[in-house]
Amino acid sequence: MAYEPVLVKHVAEPNAYTLDSYLKHQRGYEGLRKALTFTPNDIIEQVKASGLRGRGGAGFPTGLKWQFVLKDTPKPKYIACNADESEPGTFKDHVLMERNPHLLIEGCAIGCYAIGAKVAYIYIRGEFYHVQEILEAEIEKAYAAGYLGKNIFGSGFNCDVYVHRGAGAYEAGEETALIESLEGKRAQPRLKPPFPAVAGLYQCPTAVNNVETLCNVPPIVLNGPEWFTGLGPDKNGGPKLFCVSGHVKRPGVYEASMHTTLRQLIYDEQYAGGMLDGRTFKAIIPGGSSVPLLLEAHLDTPASFDDIQKAGSLLGSAGLIVLDDSVCMVWLAMNLLHFYRHESCGKCTPCREGGDWLYKLLQRVERGEGQEKDIDLLFGVANNILGKTLCAFGDAAATPVLTTLKLFRAEYEAHVREGRCTIPAEWRAKQPVFAHAH
Amino acid sequence: MSFHPEMEYAPARFHRSARTLAEPGGDFTFTPENQARFDANVARYPADQRKSAILYALYLAQQQQGYLTAAAMRHVASQIRCTAAEVEDVVSYYTMFYTRPVGKYVLNVCRTLSCALRGAERVTEELSAALGVKPGETDPTGTFTLMEVECLGACDRAPVVMVNDDWHEQLSPQDCAAFIDDIKSRGRAAFTGCHLHKEGEPQGPPLR
Ligand SMILES: Cc1cc2nc3c(=O)[nH]c(=O)nc-3n(C[C@H](O)[C@H](O)[C@H](O)COP(=O)(O)O)c2cc1C
Ligand code: SF4
Ligand code: FES
Numbered sequence: 001m002a003y004e005p006v007l008v009k010h011v012a013e014p015n016a017y018t019l020d021s022y023l024k025h026q027r028g029y030e031g032l033r034k035a036l037t038f039t040p041n042d043i044i045e046q047v048k049a050s051g052l053r054g055r056g057g058a059g060f061p062t063g064l065k066w067q068f069v070l071k072d073t074p075k076p077k078y079i080a081c082n083a084d085e086s087e088p089g090t091f092k093d094h095v096l097m098e099r100n101p102h103l104l105i106e107g108c109a110i111g112c113y114a115i116g117a118k119v120a121y122i123y124i125r126g127e128f129y130h131v132q133e134i135l136e137a138e139i140e141k142a143y144a145a146g147y148l149g150k151n152i153f154g155s156g157f158n159c160d161v162y163v164h165r166g167a168g169a170y171e172a173g174e175e176t177a178l179i180e181s182l183e184g185k186r187a188q189p190r191l192k193p194p195f196p197a198v199a200g201l202y203q204c205p206t207a208v209n210n211v212e213t214l215c216n217v218p219p220i221v222l223n224g225p226e227w228f229t230g231l232g233p234d235k236n237g238g239p240k241l242f243c244v245s246g247h248v249k250r251p252g253v254y255e256a257s258m259h260t261t262l263r264q265l266i267y268d269e270q271y272a273g274g275m276l277d278g279r280t281f282k283a284i285i286p287g288g289s290s291v292p293l294l295l296e297a298h299l300d301t302p303a304s305f306d307d308i309q310k311a312g313s314l315l316g317s318a319g320l321i322v323l324d325d326s327v328c329m330v331w332l333a334m335n336l337l338h339f340y341r342h343e344s345c346g347k348c349t350p351c352r353e354g355g356d357w358l359y360k361l362l363q364r365v366e367r368g369e370g371q372e373k374d375i376d377l378l379f380g381v382a383n384n385i386l387g388k389t390l391c392a393f394g395d396a397a398a399t400p401v402l403t404t405l406k407l408f409r410a411e412y413e414a415h416v417r418e419g420r421c422t423i424p425a426e427w428r429a430k431q432p433v434f435a436h437a438h
Numbered sequence: 439m440s441f442h443p444e445m446e447y448a449p450a451r452f453h454r455s456a457r458t459l460a461e462p463g464g465d466f467t468f469t470p471e472n473q474a475r476f477d478a479n480v481a482r483y484p485a486d487q488r489k490s491a492i493l494y495a496l497y498l499a500q501q502q503q504g505y506l507t508a509a510a511m512r513h514v515a516s517q518i519r520c521t522a523a524e525v526e527d528v529v530s531y532y533t534m535f536y537t538r539p540v541g542k543y544v545l546n547v548c549r550t551l552s553c554a555l556r557g558a559e560r561v562t563e564e565l566s567a568a569l570g571v572k573p574g575e576t577d578p579t580g581t582f583t584l585m586e587v588e589c590l591g592a593c594d595r596a597p598v599v600m601v602n603d604d605w606h607e608q609l610s611p612q613d614c615a616a617f618i619d620d621i622k623s624r625g626r627a628a629f630t631g632c633h634l635h636k637e638g639e640p641q642g643p644p645l646r
Contacts, residue, residue: 076484085591086588086589086591087589088550088551088552088588088589088593089551089552089589089593090589090591090593091591091592091593091594093591094591094592098632125591126493126532126534127534127546127587127590127591127600128591129603130603130604130605130631130632131632160482162482164482164490164493165493165494165497166493166532167493167496167497167532167533167534167535168532168533168534168535168587169454169531169532169533170588170589181493182490183487183489183490184487184489184490184491184492184493184518184520184528185489185527185528186454186527186528186531187531187532202484202487243593243594244594245552245555245593245594245596246551246552246555246556246593247555251552251593251594251595251596252594253594285551289550289551289589319593321551321552321555321593323555327555332551335549335550335551335554336550336551338549339550339551339588339589342588343588344454345454345531346454346455352455353440353442353445353447357442357445360445377444377445381442381445427554427555427556427557427559427560428554428559428560429559429560429562429563430560430563431563
């Protein structure tokens with residue numbers, strides 16, 4: 001049976017973002033109305049039974065996360081919605097917020113009800129200002145219609161949703177860094193424990209949930225947990241958004257079940273439609289820039305959290321970056337290390353200094369000035385970052401180097417041997433990039 | 439000497455740990471409109487958590503005078519009721535705050551992987567040639583600043599350029615020179631906006 005999209009079915013229609021469209025096509029705010037007839041604990045149990053796993057990267061069960069939120073406390077509780085979406089290759093929350101904002105607003109309200117919060121802050125990256133304008137305008141409409149504010153549906157439940165604009169920092173997506181940023185500080189992570197569920201925003205119990213995660217909550221409440229689990233493989237249920245970019249014919253956000261294989265997402269007509277210009281597939285980054293590469297042999301893997309992990313990578317944020325045979329893997333690692341070196345929050349030395357060292361070594365090798373020992377040095381520095389940092393960013397920064405070294409070491413050696421980049425593509429800079437690196 | 443036998447510390451700080459002193463700047467206070475906006479925003483947070491409004495206050499100050507001076511940071515500090523050092527701490531961390539004057543149009547070219555695979559490096563080169571400036575610089579007329587930024591979260595529309603708070607998608611290297619001319623003659627109308635907007639939909643209220 002063909003998969004019927006749930007989250008993005010209507011986004012291509014004119015005025016999809018409006019409250020009218022949401023009420024007409026998506027049984028808008030019926031999930032919230034229904035949720036308010038249950039106890040908060042019932043909602044948490046339903047989300048637990050659905051097996052919904054966080055869509056922000058780690059795949060942690062959302063119901064459990066909500067259950068851990070401290071109950072016996074006089075302090076207020078908060079939902080912090082993670083709309084920082086900065087993982088390279090990821091652009092799904094962008095579409096959800098811009099074209100289906102009420103689904104997120106409703107998800108925030110149900111989430112607040114479930115954990116006993118009265119306020120949700122949507123932390124949106126500063127670059128998404130055009131999205132923020134839409135989101136804020138639609139939040140106003142939701143207030144006016146009585147879906148937010150005081151005594152929603154006469155239930156006595158009060159809920160406020162605010163958008164909080166970030167200002168350019170990938171690290172603000174890490175949950176404790178996001179909380180720091182919400183508190184008006186540099187987006188640098190905190191030591192865990194205590195986890196946000198115990199001491200998060202303003203030291204109060206807080207659930208940090210990704211946009212897509214919260215968007216799955218209204219449909220779960222409406223259709224039941226069995227419906228949700230039935231949509232995907234065991235423990236990987238529900239609708240999933242996949243962001244396909246890179247060398248494919250039709251890059252975009254595609255909704256599918258997690259039964260769908262990587263090959264289908266790349267080649268099927270209803271998804272990315274095959275390789276760009278008929279070129280040959282070389283490798284894929286299946287979960288945003290922070291995860292290991294997979295090769296042709298892995299393409300029949302279902303794009304689920306567990307299957308991708310078994311194949312040796314991670315589904316992460318479901319950002320599929322497809323690479324054709326014109327991509328030099330040393331260049332790829334260099335491109336990504338430029339990102340990590342720039343985005344490191346600077347709190348831990350291995351990440352702050354190591355990222356810079358990796359970038360410089362990669363530059364050296366890429367322009368053909370590297371030596372054999374630089375390859376070992378790359379390996380050594382990357383391994384001294386891996387697992388030795390405060391947050392998962394360190395592992396993410398080491399990964400592009402380690403995965404390309406593991407799978408494409410010959411390309412590094414060819415650079416050293418021939419004293420030049422051996423796979424210079426026409427789409428790359430004419431001048432070596434280091435000339436204008438800052 | 440660094441703690442690694444082979445690798446040296448970076449001679450100049452290259453990232454968020456760098457602290458560049460802001461220009462002193464002339465007297466700064468919010469306009470009445472911005473003061474009202476700030477007061478409305480700060481009310482979204484608990485009364486004892488005014489600091490949460492710091493990014494918002496900095497955006498307001500930046501819109502008001504184009505970039506952030508030490509005087510502007512002191513004003514923000516007085517509004518937030520924190521120290522100027524705390525404000526400077528925040529400003530120096532986030533990439534969207536400017537402590538130098540920038541051009542009327544700040545062209546932020548995404549340089550990260552998905553965009554680079556679709557020619558973003560060439561886009562930067564072509565824009566650089568068309569404007570006669572290197573990334574990080576502003577042209578002599580003060581109209582354009584060229585910057586390279588990291589993934590903008592729209593990798594399916596690569597290469598993406600953010601211009602101030604606007605969006606321009608799928609800019610091919612061949613079109614860069616014409617794009618600059620188009621901005622010069624038509625201003626914001628030259629931008630594609632976000633492709634997700636459908637025919638006939640409002641493009642959102644004009645930016646502030
Ligand atoms: C360096 C780093 C960056 C992250 N960036 C994001 C992000 O942009 N968006 C997001 O939803 N989660 C991001 N995460 C994951 C969050 O820390 C957190 O796991 C997530 O917001 C939890 O929500 P979920 O359970 O709904 O997935 C990031 C994590 C790390 C370590
Ligand atoms: S690993 Fe990197 S980003 Fe994470 S806390 Fe340490 S320095 Fe900051
Ligand atoms: S890589 Fe350019 S928008 Fe993501």
